[in-house]
Amino acid sequence: MIISQSRSIKIKTLGCQEYTQIWHAMQNFTKSRTIDTPDELWIVEHPPIFTLGLNGKILYIRDTRGIPVVHCDRGGQVTYHGPGQIILYTLLDLKRRELGIKVLVKMLEQSVISLLQSVDLYGEPKINAPGVYVDNKKIASLGLRVRKGYAYHGLSMNVAMDLSPFSYIDPCGYPGLEVTDLKSLSVNLNPEEVGLDLAKNLAKQLESK
Template structure:
């Protein structure tokens, strides 16, 4: 069966979060009969996981408010992270039982999507069974954090293609004192976000026996 692909432009995190929860409910109930992969970029925002993360903010929330950056609590696993322009984010709404995947298998698949996307761009990366995500040497280039509700996964992955890393310097990403890198930094030249989207779509298509079919918000019966 084909999966569904919803590509969005730069869109506020909170709006896509609401959309995810709606699609999860519809997938769990059967009203939505296929899995959906959302690919998007967000304006700058910090998100907190189930393990919290405010303690890993190096700057004050008042400082962030002055910068127009919000801090949002979420249901996903993990700690604090940042999303923003130049970072490619994917939210796969997948019924794991029907996909015949366990949570660990699915997280490994998401790491693989990032590693393979990076390879297509010319960057050699790896996953990590202890500190999940995508890594180039000791530097983190992509994050994974999911939540499973009624057997359906949401949240997902965030891959640093070409973001400004300044905002990462204001946190301990994922609760760790680590270096953060990007595809552009590793390659030493500009990387097209459009090319990164194309490559990531191809890697997600491997999850479905008949690939992905592109849809719009209207096709899904959703409006902002």
Template sequence: MSPLDPAEPLLRLLGRVPYEPTYAAMRAFTDARTPDTPDELWLCEHDPVYTQGIAGKPEHVFAPEGVPIVQTNRGGQVTYHGPGQVVAYPLIDLKRLGPQGIYVKEYVYRIEEAVIRTLADLGVTGHRVLSAPGIYVRLDDPFAHGALRGPADPRDPFRGLGKISALGIKIANHRTYHGVALNVAMDLSPYQRINPCGYAGLQTVDLATLGVHADLGDVAARLGTHLTRLLSP
């Protein structure tokens, strides 16, 4: 946070932290904040955990193998957090973003845009898929710049794609918490024991899978910079 720009979210680097205390802390922060509370952006890495959104169905976790499952109040269904993944939690008052504030759709767009810009810094092209929040890459050529023209197979909108970033948010009285995860260099096997985001067979990838060997701290810094720029008044 620049001392010359107090409206910029305060960046907090939490390091590797367990999920449940972090979830409790961001809920407490959001419940306690006032119209004058500065916005914050938390960046961290979590110990292994499956988290279920409010729409989460137990059958989408079919072999947890000792990884804890935490029920949350964010949107969406099940995802996995673990070492080698950058997680960003924007704690933002949406009323501050523009003369009339912004709505949920615009907020999601800005978070996804921050991920797309972070990937672009590393030479990877990220894509949105209609009605499936998060960011995806082409498995055959993740560095191609062309836009997606539609699914290769309308019966399978994810054919040829891998998910590299999952998004799940909660907004209470225009104030946000939860956030977005970007896979850098992970053990991806826990994703094979769930239906990621509720989609059976959805392939999950990380930067290392794509041949991009990036430092976790560098990726976190890039994502933090882009989120700060896009979520500042």
């Protein structure tokens, strides 16, 4: 469903979808897009799955407990996706926007930080560990891929989920890294509502550049 559309950005909510289905859809979208294709932001949740980035090391997964593992083409190490975590996939033409990957990362982090500020929480990034943290616990992760100037993959934010699978891995390759979600921080929001907020915040930053 298209929630919002401008000349340059479409925001779509896709509900709960299998990871590989969405991953391949992003690849196909990126391969087939032209210089006139509007950018899109996809809001989605996934059934339980561990994903490893391009250089991801399987040793960071200590136990799967039956949860599938997928090697994908984003940057970064291992993370977990599951219901109650919102994903914002960013299908963007970086060349057309004259946008560097570091600036995009900062925009994604700022989208999360602004949302946290709206519910009176303080979030901050870390230089050597991309993402957003509250009290040194990770609440949002980043993983991107750029192909011929086109970006895809994006941002995940923990809203109200079962966090236990994170204890089966070394999140993002960091042993002992703690994670949290909004529910654990006494904030009760619907994941789709959070996704729309993140998407609109990012779109505003992109369109104001």
